[in-house]
Amino acid sequence: MLTSPKDTNWTVAGAKARLSEVIERAQSSPQTITKNGKPSVVVVSAEEWQRKTARKGTLAEFLLDSPLRGADLDLERQRDEPRDLPL
Template structure:
């Protein structure tokens, strides 16, 4: 690459004009943010990064069993005399 890799957000115009460089930078340096009018609107990641991040790790039950709940135990109480909402299925 002729220019230094972006570490900040790419503008939409830069991303469009230099798409190949954006893709190479995402592959070699990690996720790249694209911004419009100074606000982030998208992130470009390599396929390898995407596959790694979307992989499911464990079950919901495992997550809940190991999730921190803070200093206090979670106590769930049902309101006595509360109405049960009917739901059409």
């Protein structure tokens, strides 16, 4: 249950009983639901979720922008024999 209006932590029982309030408060700040006294899930607004999960470019762009690009790393593959696995 919430202990004060600014509190953002809920028990599972409290969140179930006041789900509309959890959702309403999640529009302005993340709401944490605890289970057995430990944080279990966080409820955030759809807008916040989209912002956090939006792709920020392609893998190629990420690799091209890498600070390791041009670092002349030795990435030679080991040529060990395959290991025997039990059947």
